[in-house]
Amino acid sequence: MRTENDTPGVGTDEPLAAAFRHVDTWVFDLDNTLYPAHSNLFDQVNVRIRDYVQRLLGLEADAAQEIQKDYYRRYGTTLRGLMMEHEISSDDFLEYVHDIDHSHLDPDPRLGAAIAALPGRRFIMTNGARSHAEKVAGRLGITEHFEDIFDIVAADLLPKPHQETYERFFEKHGIRPASAAMFEDLARNLSVPSELGMRTVLVVPEGTREVFRESWELEGRTAPHIEFVTDHLATFLERIAPASA
The missing domain is CATH 1.10.150.450 (DNA polymerase; domain 1)
Incomplete structure (x- = not known):
């Protein structure tokens, strides 16, 4: 299992940044990905x-x-x-x-800077509601870094990991999966992206794995379709940024 401190790409010895050099579209899940589960959101x-x-x-x-x-x-x-x-x-x-208290989230300028440094387009793709995603992004201070939010309504209420949902997302925004990367906290939601040619990154913050998650949610972390695993999203993104150089 690769972690944020590992440098090889899939089946190669190339540096981490080089493994993402072809990526021009960055797709992020929302809940438990752009913020950790222990945020109590x-x-x-x-x-x-x-x-x-x-x-x-x-x-x-x-x-x-x-x-x-x-x-x-x-x-x-x-x-x-x-x-x-x-x-x-x-x-x-x-x-x-989604009528919840979002004040538990604090601004994350480091994450915002890391996302802003990524070359190309950036999206949030969530099984939740757009209003919830907008509030989360606003609290984190990262709203301006994303081109759009693709929520469960845009998906015609068919959630990830259904393949039709990813294809609907790609078609709406003219995305080529082979030049895109997906960041998710659930391994099963990365299976289709991997099959379609996306780079896949599983985000599982250290210390939240066994305490905050169901056992089935933790399955698949070592599956072939999981290319990289990180316990700190901002750090991982900072290591990708040199790929744009």
Whole structure:
């Protein structure tokens, strides 16, 4: 498994920066990628999702959480599962679960500078709502560095890791996967990008792996489609920046 301190590219001995020299489009997941899980942001969303499921189905909290986890794992998002099995309104769900306190996030000027230094275009691609992504980017101070946010509504409510969602994203923005890189906190969401030719980077901040994540979310970190793993996104991006020189 490669880490931010490893320099080889896939199957080669080339420096880390050289492995990204062909990349002109940079795609970042949002939650638990652009900020670490211990920021207590996505945990708030999880609680809101559980509460929504609990009220919708008239369940106890533990039972609602089990359904939430099951749908998340099987469908990619709990929303998708609720739509498929209970025909809920996506608008109501998205508005409710993202009504959280974003003040836990502090500006991250180092991350902003590292993103700004990347050559080419930059996007956020999230299974969440655009309004949530805008608030997160605003709190981090990185909004201006991104060309657009591709959210679950833009994806026609079909979440990652469905291949159709990536293809919709690529078509909308005229992206060539072979010259793009994807940064994600879930290994399964990097499988299709890898198949389509993208550079793949798994972002798993140290100290949050076992405490904040479900066991299945940690699977696949050593899978062939994971080219690089980093426990600090800003550091990793800083090491890529020389590729533009």
